[in-house]
Amino acid sequence: MSKILLTGATGYVGGTVLAQLLTSTTPSLSTLTIDVLVRDAAKATKLKSAYGDRINTIAWDGLDNTTFIEEIAANYDIIVNTGSGFVPEGAIAFVKGLARRVQQGLPAPWLFHISGCTNLADRPLTQPPRPMREWNDEKDADAILEQMKTLNDAEPYPQRSAEIGVLETADETGVHAISVNTPLIFGEGTGLFNQQALVIPLILMYVVQHGYGWKLNETANFDRVHVLDLADLFVLLVRAVLEREDRGVGYLPSGKKGVIFPTAGRVLIKDINQKCLDVAFEDGTLPRENTPKEKEIRLVPLEEIATKLTAGRSDVAERGWGGHKATTGVLATKLLGWKPLRLEEAWEKDFKDELVALKEDRRMITMANCIAHTE
Numbered sequence: 001m002s003k004i005l006l007t008g009a010t011g012y013v014g015g016t017v018l019a020q021l022l023t024s025t026t027p028s029l030s031t032l033t034i035d036v037l038v039r040d041a042a043k044a045t046k047l048k049s050a051y052g053d054r055i056n057t058i059a060w061d062g063l064d065n066t067t068f069i070e071e072i073a074a075n076y077d078i079i080v081n082t083g084s085g086f087v088p089e090g091a092i093a094f095v096k097g098l099a100r101r102v103q104q105g106l107p108a109p110w111l112f113h114i115s116g117c118t119n120l121a122d123r124p125l126t127q128p129p130r131p132m133r134e135w136n137d138e139k140d141a142d143a144i145l146e147q148m149k150t151l152n153d154a155e156p157y158p159q160r161s162a163e164i165g166v167l168e169t170a171d172e173t174g175v176h177a178i179s180v181n182t183p184l185i186f187g188e189g190t191g192l193f194n195q196q197a198l199v200i201p202l203i204l205m206y207v208v209q210h211g212y213g214w215k216l217n218e219t220a221n222f223d224r225v226h227v228l229d230l231a232d233l234f235v236l237l238v239r240a241v242l243e244r245e246d247r248g249v250g251y252l253p254s255g256k257k258g259v260i261f262p263t264a265g266r267v268l269i270k271d272i273n274q275k276c277l278d279v280a281f282e283d284g285t286l287p288r289e290n291t292p293k294e295k296e297i298r299l300v301p302l303e304e305i306a307t308k309l310t311a312g313r314s315d316v317a318e319r320g321w322g323g324h325k326a327t328t329g330v331l332a333t334k335l336l337g338w339k340p341l342r343l344e345e346a347w348e349k350d351f352k353d354e355l356v357a358l359k360e361d362r363r364m365i366t367m368a369n370c371i372a373h374t375e
């Protein structure tokens with residue numbers, strides 16, 4: 001059996017992380033077999049035929065089956081949990097399964113969990129304003145989880161409950177766990193199934209459909225990271241455990257201090273809309289006959305954006321599209337030598353690439369799937 005289990009192989013992030021783990025030529029990874037949990041049999045077959053004996057696919061019925069998750073997790077040294085970050089019980093069950101290894105006296109296992117920066121966002125449209133704050137994963141290591149707990153006590157949010165639950169359960173059980181608290185991701189993924197980001201494709205889709213851009217306020221922001229740079233970080237985390245004599249224990253942050261921000265730049269939502277308008281006007285996609293002849297960004301109601309861009313979830317929409325969530329990542333670079341390579345140039349290019357992809361019908365919008373929305 002492999003040492004590593006990965007979730008999310010059929011998704012945008014997890015598919016890219018898997019591809020990058022498998023194409024790495026570094027000795028600790030180049031012969032490694034990775035076990036992947038896959039819900040759909042046809043997708044499992046496709047993964048197996050693409051990656052051969054570098055992976056084993058294991059059928060499961062998903063993040064709600066905590067009994068299965070605990071059983072399976074107990075077999076691994078490292079779990080890369082890059083599927084949906086929105087199912088707390090499932091995420092915590094991975095930690096509980098790993099804890100069995102601690103009880104057996106085996107080397108303490110690691111969980112690398114994906115989460116999102118909306119966990120720290122305010123809801124400035126429906127709740128009293130909070131002072132804007134920038135969170136730094138090194139300086140604020142003691143405060144980040146506390147802030148999330150305060151926010152969650154007032155208003156539980158599944159992605160945040162998952163992140164808190166994973167990190168606290170890890171500390172309670174002796175498991176090591178890091179949450180990669182991720183901002184806006186851009187760029188095309190390299191997995192076999194969903195290769196598309198969310199934020200730029202969704203905004204571009206709206207802009208092209210309506211002929212104008214939108215904003216919920218002037219100040220909503222996102223940090224950003226290219227999906228390949230994000231996947232590099234997961235590769236470096238896995239390598240640290242495999243290659244370091246201490247297996248990263250005592251070196252990497254873990255548990256309540258285990259939040260890492262993979263950030264490589266900051267943008268405003270209204271500026272993303274502006275860039276979408278710029279590329280659409282530049283190539284003649286806009287204006288159309290019944291759309292504004294000049295570039296326009298309109299103030300629109302939250303409910304409209306929730307319905308059109310966030311599977312009807314107005315809380316997720318408000319945090320993501322209206323909220324403030326400034327996160328600065330220091331630890332990944334300092335501890336692992338992570339160096340994001342796709343910066344301003346890649347960002348600018350992505351708007352053009354996304355317009356081409358949209359026009360070529362290569363964009364199926366999967367927000368509902370990303371947030372594990374079942375209705």
Ligand SMILES: NC(=O)c1ccc[n+]([C@@H]2O[C@H](COP(=O)([O-])OP(=O)(O)OC[C@H]3O[C@@H](n4cnc5c(N)ncnc54)[C@H](OP(=O)(O)O)[C@@H]3O)[C@@H](O)[C@H]2O)c1
Binds near residue numbers: 010011013117369
């Ligand atoms: N995309 C972003 O911009 C972004 C930004 C910040 C944070 N994140 C975090 O990253 C996570 C993954 O995002 P993504 O863009 O890779 O999403 P995605 O492309 O929609 O992929 C989601 C993955 O999770 C799996 N999944 C969904 N619901 C599941 C369930 N109930 N049980 C088991 N597996 C389930 C899917 O498997 P199936 O193929 O079986 O459905 C798929 O492999 C998000 O949920 C979020 O927490 C994403």
